[in-house]
Amino acid sequence: MVPNPMTVSRRLMVCAVTAAAIFAQAAAATAREAPGSFADLAEKLLPAVVNISTTQTIKNPERIPEMPQFPPGSPFEDFFKEFMERQARPDAAPKRATSLGSGFVIDAAGYVVTNNHVIADADEITVTLHDDTTHKATLIGRDSKTDLAVLKIDPGKKTLTAVPFGNSDQSRIGDWVLAIGNPFGLGGTVTAGIVSARARDINAGPYDDFIQTDASINRGNSGGPLFNSAGEVVGINTAIFSPSGGSIGIGFAIPSTLAKPVIDDLKQFGRTRRGWLGVRIQSLDPELAESMGLTESKGALVASVNAGGPAAKANLKPGDVILKFDGRDITEMRKLPRIVAETAIGKKAPVEIWRDGKRVIVDVAVGELPEEPEEVASKSPEKPQTQAQGQVIAGTGLTVSALNPALRERFGLEEDTAGLVVTEVKDGPAAEKGMKPGDVIIEAGNKPVRNPADLTKAVEAAKASSQKFLLLRVENPQALRYVALPLSDGKKK
CATH class of the missing domain: 2.40.10.10 (Trypsin-like serine proteases)
Known part of the structure; x- marks a missing residue:
């Protein structure tokens, strides 16, 4: 007997609805439901969390603080003067400041984790457990870069509750x-x-x-x-x-x-041991990526290489773009320092780079990040400003000059600095890219430049080849970086 078409259609509709309902129920069953209460979890975890208090001795100021202004002859004038002089007396007792924070036990032997900024500059650190017992803590180690610190307390016969790390x-x-x-x-x-x-x-x-x-x-x-x-x-x-x-x-x-x-x-x-590559890097913007022949602005651009560092030994060069490190994609520049830091010291890691328009793989033996030397603040005396001198590079907004003793003195440049110094920046492509007087152009189009004619030649060659940007390598006291300089009359590709 031939089935009624209408009956078949209704059966198919019922089956479809039933299948959809079953699918929805299965999806709901696998979804994470909101807990009815956190009470059981909180009861289990609270004993592992501690309160941290610190004390710090603050010496009295060497000078009298500025006094509030009062009308002449005001009775408050003498009162505040006497008070502030007393506060600034050399023989006055030092003050003690306190601060509060949190931490948690990671080991029943008494190891406690907290933030570095919670215990920074503390003379004494006290850990208060959930049962209100207090313990003096010893600082085991601290790391300012990640803002972490590890403390140690002596729990005696007390059994501490420790909590595990998750992923x-x-x-x-x-x-x-x-x-x-x-x-x-x-x-x-x-x-x-x-x-x-x-x-x-x-x-x-x-x-x-x-x-x-x-x-x-x-x-x-x-x-x-x-x-x-x-x-x-x-x-x-x-x-x-x-x-x-x-x-x-x-x-x-x-x-x-x-x-x-x-x-x-x-x-x-007692300290952090981090992997080290020995490069200074910068992010890639679309203009830099295009000027280097990349279709996407992903990766970390090597601006400079530390002499004698792991990257230098592996023949990494300024202008290389690191695309992968140890098999992990570098989708943005800021990911590279963390990935390198987490890599085991001494490991030979494959590094995929973009160089001269093609992908190249080099092996780098990861070193240990050296301790940073203490920075010494030095302020150069202000140099008298003189009128701009040099040659105007048409279409860029730049005026540049070959280096000479007078310009080195004016901009505070070292004797071994080589390149073209920017003496003036007017409205235009260079100003939009943040270039300033005192910047030194080391390379243009991956070629060294030592006089204005070299830069003019590089600009003209880039325009002749229909490039929209000219890649400059620029140095100043703050950084060494690459700049994709727009060419105002560059032809579209």
């Missing part, structure tokens, strides 16, 4: 997180929220990769843990964004994958 790379935007800490000195306070964003750069340091959360974080939460729903530490609460100083739902935590290797080094060596 922050597995945390997804929208996952539930729990923050526990000591906001405003109130002690064990629990707040909940979600992961709001990943890989935030807030210009706090060279390895910024913060987790952003809307869990309430306030002053005093610094150094406290950010837990996932399994009770693992996925972040260390470090900073907030707040115009008012209070929580507005934008907090930042150091991810555990960045923190754990640093903490392990601090425990073992």
Whole structure:
């Protein structure tokens, strides 16, 4: 018997609806549901979170602070004068300042993690456990670049509760997180929220990769843990964004994958041992990428190479663009320092670079990042300004001159500096790229320039080949960098 077409159609519709319902139910079953309560998790984790207080001795100022202005003859004038003189007396007793923060136990032997800024410059560090017992803490090690510190207390016969680290790379935007800490000195306070964003750069340091959360974080939460729903530490609460100083739902935590290797080094060596490549890098903008023949502005552009460093030994050169390091894509410049820092010292890592219009792979033996020498602030005396001298490079807004003793003195340039010095920048392509008088153009189009004719020739050659940008290598006291100089009448490709 031939089935009724209408009956078949209705059956197919029912089957489709049933399949859709089953699929929706399965999807709902696999989705993470909001917990009915965090009480069990909080009860388990609270004993591992500690309050940290520090004291610091502040010496009296050597000069009398400026006194408020009062009308002549005011009775307050003598009162404030006497008060401020007493405060500035050399024999007056030093003052002691206190600050509060948070931390958490990572080892039952008494190791505690917190932020470096919580204990910076402290004379004494006190750790208060969840049961209100206090212990004097010893600083084991600190790292200002990641804002982490490891402390040690002697728990005696007390059994400490320690918490494990989780894998922050597995945390997804929208996952539930729990923050526990000591906001405003109130002690064990629990707040909940979600992961709001990943890989935030807030210009706090060279390895910024913060987790952003809307869990309430306030002053005093610094150094406290950010837990996932399994009770693992996925972040260390470090900073907030707040115009008012209070929580507005934008907090930042150091991810555990960045923190754990640093903490392990601090425990073992008392300092951080980081991988080192020995290059100064800059980001690629679309103009720089195009001038180098790249279709995407991804990677880290090598601006200079440290003599005798790992990169120099592997024959990396200024102008190379690092696309991959040890098999990991460098999608943006700021990722490279962190990836190198996490690489084992001594490891031979393959580095994929873009050089002369093609991909090249070199092997680099990763070195150890040397301790940075203490910076000595030196201010050069102001040089008298003279009228611009040199040759105008048409279409660029630049006036340049070959280096001579007078120009070296005027701009504070070293004797071994070689290139063309910029003496004036007018409105135009160079000004738009941030070039200034005193900049030294070392190369143009990957060729050395030593006099204005060299630069003019490079500009004309670039225009003749229909290039829209001329690649310049520029040096000043602050940095060595590449600049893609727009050519105003360059022909479109």
